[in-house]
Structure formats: C-alpha cells, structure tokens
Amino acid sequence: MIAARVQRWAFILSLGLSACALQPNYNDDTSAEATPFATKSAKGMTAAHEKLALSDAEQGHYADALLQWKILHALHPDATRYEVHIRQTEEHIERLATQRQRAGNAALDKGDYPTARHELLAALALDPDRTDVLEALRRIEYDRVWRIQLAKLDKLKVTEDRKTTSTGEQERSYFELGTLMFREGDYAGAVREIQKYLNSYPGDLQAKKLISDSYAKLSIQQRQQGLLHNALANVEQAKRFSTEDAATNRKAEQELRRTLADEYYEKGLRALRNDLKLAIESLEKALEYNPLHTKARAKLAEAQRMQKRLGEISK
Amino acid sequence: MRNTLALACALTLGACATSPTLPPRTTTAETNLHRSSDFVVLNAGKGDTPATLALRYLGDAEKYWVIEDFNNVKSFAPGQEVVIPLRAFNPVGVYAGGYQTVPILCYHRFGSDKSKMVVSPDDFTQQMEYLAQHDYRVIRITDLIEFLQGKRTLPKRAVVVTLDDGYKSAYQHAFPTLRRLGFPATIFVYSDYVGAREGLSWKEMQEMVASGLVDIQPHSKTHSNLGFAQPGEDEATYQQRIQVETQVPLYDISKNLNIPIHTFAYPYGDTNKDVIDELKQRDYRLAVTVQPGSNAAFAYPYMLQRSMVFGDQDLDTFAKHLGAFQDTDLR
Numbered sequence: 001m002i003a004a005r006v007q008r009w010a011f012i013l014s015l016g017l018s019a020c021a022l023q024p025n026y027n028d029d030t031s032a033e034a035t036p037f038a039t040k041s042a043k044g045m046t047a048a049h050e051k052l053a054l055s056d057a058e059q060g061h062y063a064d065a066l067l068q069w070k071i072l073h074a075l076h077p078d079a080t081r082y083e084v085h086i087r088q089t090e091e092h093i094e095r096l097a098t099q100r101q102r103a104g105n106a107a108l109d110k111g112d113y114p115t116a117r118h119e120l121l122a123a124l125a126l127d128p129d130r131t132d133v134l135e136a137l138r139r140i141e142y143d144r145v146w147r148i149q150l151a152k153l154d155k156l157k158v159t160e161d162r163k164t165t166s167t168g169e170q171e172r173s174y175f176e177l178g179t180l181m182f183r184e185g186d187y188a189g190a191v192r193e194i195q196k197y198l199n200s201y202p203g204d205l206q207a208k209k210l211i212s213d214s215y216a217k218l219s220i221q222q223r224q225q226g227l228l229h230n231a232l233a234n235v236e237q238a239k240r241f242s243t244e245d246a247a248t249n250r251k252a253e254q255e256l257r258r259t260l261a262d263e264y265y266e267k268g269l270r271a272l273r274n275d276l277k278l279a280i281e282s283l284e285k286a287l288e289y290n291p292l293h294t295k296a297r298a299k300l301a302e303a304q305r306m307q308k309r310l311g312e313i314s315k
Numbered sequence: 316m317r318n319t320l321a322l323a324c325a326l327t328l329g330a331c332a333t334s335p336t337l338p339p340r341t342t343t344a345e346t347n348l349h350r351s352s353d354f355v356v357l358n359a360g361k362g363d364t365p366a367t368l369a370l371r372y373l374g375d376a377e378k379y380w381v382i383e384d385f386n387n388v389k390s391f392a393p394g395q396e397v398v399i400p401l402r403a404f405n406p407v408g409v410y411a412g413g414y415q416t417v418p419i420l421c422y423h424r425f426g427s428d429k430s431k432m433v434v435s436p437d438d439f440t441q442q443m444e445y446l447a448q449h450d451y452r453v454i455r456i457t458d459l460i461e462f463l464q465g466k467r468t469l470p471k472r473a474v475v476v477t478l479d480d481g482y483k484s485a486y487q488h489a490f491p492t493l494r495r496l497g498f499p500a501t502i503f504v505y506s507d508y509v510g511a512r513e514g515l516s517w518k519e520m521q522e523m524v525a526s527g528l529v530d531i532q533p534h535s536k537t538h539s540n541l542g543f544a545q546p547g548e549d550e551a552t553y554q555q556r557i558q559v560e561t562q563v564p565l566y567d568i569s570k571n572l573n574i575p576i577h578t579f580a581y582p583y584g585d586t587n588k589d590v591i592d593e594l595k596q597r598d599y600r601l602a603v604t605v606q607p608g609s610n611a612a613f614a615y616p617y618m619l620q621r622s623m624v625f626g627d628q629d630l631d632t633f634a635k636h637l638g639a640f641q642d643t644d645l646r
Contacts, residue, residue: 041499042347071622146618149542183537204430205428307392
C-alpha cells in the first residue's frame with residue numbers, strides 16, 4: 001500500500017515537473033474547470049483537460065489520465081509535452097499493471113481466488129487490452145459459476161432434503177420440481193408439487209394448467225392400467241383446473257363414464273342370473289355413470305320387477 | 316524517500332528525452348476540428364446531436380451512445396466541446412472504480428391474472444418504460460459475443476431482455492411494448508411447444524422476427540432438464556438426448572425462420588460439461604442459465620447469468636436486477 005502511494009506521488013511529481021519544463025504559452029486563460037465539456041475557449045478547454053489529467057493521475061486513475069493526455073495531444077499536435085506525458089503515463093501503467101498481474105497470478109497459484117480476482121481486475125483497469133488477464137479472470141469466473149451450478153444439481157437430485165431460504169424460493173422450487181416431474185412422466189409427483197405451489201398462489205394460470213395436464217396424463221396412465229375409477233377421479237380434477245380449453249378433459253371424462261357404465265352393465269347382466277341384489281346395484285351404478293344408458297335402464301327395470309316378484313313369492 | 320526522488324528525477328528526465336514517434340494528427344482550424352488517430356475534438360455546431368456526430372465521424376448514427384457516454388451528456392449546446400473517441404479504449408469496461416456488468420432479464424409468461432410466474436402486461440410495460448426513463452440501453456444478446464471476447468465496448472447501463480419458453484403471450488402482450496419502445500429481445504422457444512394451445516406459432520414468430528427487434532433462439536426440444544440423466548436413463552441414451560435437445564430446435568428454427576442460431580437457453584437453467592461441449596460443436600456462441608446476477612466482460616459465455624422477473628415483484632425489486640456496474644476500488 002505504502003509502495004503504491006510512493007509510486008503514485010513520484011509519478012505525479014514527474015508530471016508536474018515536466019509540465020513546468022515544457023509549459024506552452026497558455027497562461028492568458030487560467031479559468032480551468034474539472035469538467036472540460038462546457039462551452040468555453042480553446043485555451044480554457046486545454047487547461048480543463050490538463051487539470052483533469054493531473055487529477056485522474058493523482059487519484060490513481062491512470063487509464064483515464066492517459067485518455068486526457070491523448071485528447072490534449074489531439075488538440076495540440078505540435079506540443080511535444082503531451083507526447084511526453086503520454087509516454088510517461090503509458091510506461092507507468094505498464095509497470096503497475098505488470099506488478100498487479102504478477103500479484104494476481106501468484107494468488108491464483110495459491111488458490112487465493114478473491115485476491116487473484118482483485119489484483120487481475122486492477123491490472124485490467126490499468127491496461128484493458130491485456131487479453132491474458134481477461135482470460136485468467138474468466139477462468140476464475142468459470143470456477144465460481146460452475147460451483148453454483150453443481151450445488152444446484154446436487155440439490156435437485158436430493159429433492160427430499162430440499163431446504164430453501166425463503167418462502168418465495170421454496171414455492172418456486174415446488175413449481176420447478178413439479179415441472180421437472182411432469183417432463184419426466186412422474187405425473188403423481190407433479191400433481192403433489194404443483195398443488196403445494198398452488199396452495200400459496202391459487203390464481204396462477206400456468207400452475208393450474210400444469211396441474212390440469214398432470215391430472216389428465218395420470219388419468220390416461222390409469223385408464224391404460226384398467227384403474228378406471230382412479231382415472232375418472234383424476235380427469236375430473238383435470239377438468240376442475242382447466243383454465244381455457246376444457247373440452248378435451250370433458251370428452252375424456254364422458255368416455256370414462258360410458259366405459260364404466262358399460263362395465264357395470266355387463267356385471268349387472270352376469271349377476272342377473274344368480275345374484276339379483278348385485279345385479280340391481282351394478283345396473284344402478286351403470287346409470288349413475290351414464291344416465292342415458294338405455295339398456296341398463298331397461299335391465300334395471302327388469303331386475304326390479306324380478307325382485308318384486310320374488311318378494312311376493314316368498315311371502 | 317530517496318527512491319521516490321530518484322524515480323521523480325528519472326521521470327522528469329524522461330520527459331525531457333526525445334519524444335517517441337506518434338501517429339500524425341491533423342487540425343482543421345476553419346471548423347475548429349482536431350483529429351488524431353484516437354480522437355476527434357470539436358465544438359458542436361447548431362443542430363449537432365450525438366446521432367448526427369456519430370453518423371459523421373463514426374459512420375453510424377446508432378453509435379450515438381459512444382459520444383453520449385464519453386462526454387457524459389445527452390445533448391450539446393452550440394460551441395460546446397465534444398470529444399469523439401475513434402476506437403474502443405476500454406472494451407472490457409473495467410475501471411479504477413469498478414467494472415461494467417450487463418444484466419440479462421428473464422421473463423416467462425404474460426397475462427392479466429398475474430402471479431409469480433405470470434407478469435401482467437401493465438407491469439411489463441412499466442418495467443420497459445423504467446429502462447427507457449433511466450437511460451438503460453437495451454442491447455441485442457449477440458452484442459455480448461464480442462464484449463465477452465474483450466473486443467467490443469457496450470453502452471453504459473446496457474441490458475438484455477429475454478423471454479423463455481415461447482408462450483403466445485409474448486406475442487400478444489410483450490411484443491407491442493417492445494416494438495413501441497424499439498427494444499430488442501430474444502425469445503427462447505422449445506420446439507415441441509411451438510403451435511401448442513398457448514405456444515407461439517411460426518407465423519407469429521416470423522412477424523416478430525420481421526420487425527428486426529425480436530430474435531428467436533433454442534430452449535431445447537422438449538424442455539427436459541439437460542443437467543443430469545433422468546432416472547433409469549443410461550449414459551448412451553442421456554448423451555443422445557443432449558444431442559436431440561440441442562440439434563432439433565436449431566434445425567427447426569433455422570428452417571422456419573431462416574435466422575442464424577447463436578444462443579441456447581438451458582431448460583431450468585441447468586447444464587454440465589457434456590451439454591456445453593455439444594453446444595460448442597454446434598457453433599452456439601452463448602448460453603444462458605438462470606443463476607441470478609449480471610455479467611462482466613470476463614463472464615463465461617456458456618454460463619451467462621440471468622435474473623428472473625416474477626409477476627409478484629414491484630418496480631423497486633425489478634430495479635435491483637439492473638446491476639450495470641460493480642463498484643470496487645481497483646487502484
């Protein structure tokens with residue numbers, strides 16, 4: 001730190017002395033301002049840029065100081081003093097940037113990433129054209145973001161142990177996990193996670209659509225497995241959460257109801273021969289699922305008549 | 316102290332030594348215009364604006380921000396000094412007081428029934444207007460390619476807007492606002508969702524691309540997580556899935572929109588070395604995650620950070636995503 005301060009003051013002193021030695025005849029306008037861009041005379045602008053250059057150097061902003069000297073050289077191409085200032089500043093920058101880069105690389109070798117990052121950034125602030133410094137910083141950054149990514153993947157893989165830092169994050173993770181499970185075909189898991197999210201955000205259309213789709217997919221799976229009652233219950237849920245187009249779910253529900261009604265009808269028919277009570281229950285169930293099942297209605301009436309007749313005989 | 320004085324003397328003597336050869340410069344007294352290989356310095360004339368001067372001296376009026384940023388002004392009074400840099404002096408944006416970072420905003424869906432994942436159209440408009448009113452400059456994501464190589468200066472307060480998944484609401488609600496404000500944006504679509512009930516159609520995407528503002532880029536084929544193998548998925552199947560998820564949308568978008576593909580958005584923001592290797596083989600230049608934060612010039616191009624904008628955030632929270640400069644003392 002002390003060495004840096006000494007270097008800075010030595011450099012300022014050198015600029016001041018050389019400025020005195022090579023001072024051109026601008027002494028008729030001394031109204032220099034720190035900001036050179038307001039309307040003013042050419043001499044005033046020159047003085048303002050000079051003041052800015054010295055001020056930048058004094059504050060250790062050497063790259064900015066160098067720009068000011070270069071602007072002054074554009075304004076006064078015949079004034080050699082600005083060429084000298086440019087060269088001196090460039091040499092100073094080169095020396096300091098090399099020091100900072102070496103310090104950064106040494107810290108990098110020791111695995112001290114915070115120090116390495118700071119020193120390499122300092123080198124780049126002095127000399128933004130150092131591509132090897134940029135590359136070294138990129139390697140540090142790569143390591144940083146990669147560690148974050150690996151931690152996230154580990155967290156996703158061990159979902160049971162998920163712990164989040166705030167309610168919002170936790171709910172978001174429910175949604176993300178639910179979406180992930182849906183993509184992976186775990187529809188029951190998706191329903192479970194999205195329902196947790198919806199407990200906090202019941203109006204979220206995207207979540208409602210996702211849970212509706214999950215219920216619908218679950219229903220299709222269960223139907224293929226012959227679990228028609230579960231399939232019907234889930235397609236009813238899918239319909240309940242449908243946000244826009246419920247026609248598909250309605251159609252699936254009606255098909256399931258008809259299939260279930262047909263199954264109960266067949267069961268009723270089979271029972272009609274030896275178990276009248278079961279036959280009536282089954283045919284009633286068939287009509288419950290499909291009130292328009294005319295065959296079931298007719299067979300139910302027939303079964304009820306038979307039951308009545310049997311009752312009269314038993315009396 | 317002795318060393319300090321010795322150094323001061325050496326520098327002073329150095330100042331008296333022969334000047335090095337520097338590029339020739341011209342001065343045009345009539346127009347009060349001074350030019351070197353690095354700068355044009357002039358006094359603004361009546362009617363001069365950053366755009367007119369950028370057109371005249373940088374060859375492109377769209378580079379007006381170069382003049383605005385260097386002079387730290389939005390307009391000039393006649394006679395006012397203007398300095399025009401003719402080359403990029405600090406393309407990496409690292410200064411003694413800190414370094415430039417570029418936030419990439421990530422939206423998903425838009426709708427009136429706002430929630431965490433759904434941003435209302437009014438909120439989106441308000442957020443975009445906030446960018447305009449606070450001197451943020453919305454840039455194209457492709458502008459980052461050269462910035463990340465240390466070859467291109469970006470405007471101060473540069474910000475990128477991205478929209479994930481390819482919801483139809485991007486066309487219905489976001490696009491009109493983007494078009495009105497002239498803001499570019501990139502929509503990442505997963506190709507299986509194109510044409511779905513709430514998904515964008517190719518026709519809608521063609522219209523947005525034709526505006527010159529909207530870019531469409533891949534977000535995988537099915538939106539499956541590429542960060543790890545799925546349960547029961549063997550290594551060969553997993554590698555094949557990575558290939559399909561990165562190639563198919565590339566092919567679909569190129570075929571239907573006839574635009575170059577350069578950036579991939581990882582589903583759920585997750586990636587690994589295999590996925591990145593595949594992207595490099597397919598000539599993707601950038602890839603974005605959903606790790607929150609802004610990106611410096613030394614950010615890794617295949618793991619760029621993005622900040623998700625949620626529907627339940629107010630404007631103050633939104634503004635916190637807009638970190639365009641990291642203050643730190645680098646002297």
